[in-house]
Amino acid sequence: MSVHLADQDRQALIVALSHLPGLAAADTAVLPELTGLGAVTCGTDTAEDGRRVWAVLDL
Incomplete structure (x- = not known):
């Protein structure tokens, strides 16, 4: 990760990347x-390089 x-x-963008391809979508909570x-x-998506979860925060 x-x-x-x-x-x-x-604003700050924070992205967490799993680096494990083929994972299912993140928990809906x-x-x-x-x-x-x-x-x-905020959002989540999957790609060849793994699952990403991202959020934008005001500074």
Whole structure:
């Protein structure tokens, strides 16, 4: 697993990448929990390089 951080326009993007291809979609409770913690927007997707979960937070 790796975590990537970026910032732009007083917002931070946090991405967690599993690096394990073929994983199913994340638990449906994850995104509402991120929103409850203050994420402006968040999402999840899968690709050849693994599953990503991301969130954008105001700084």
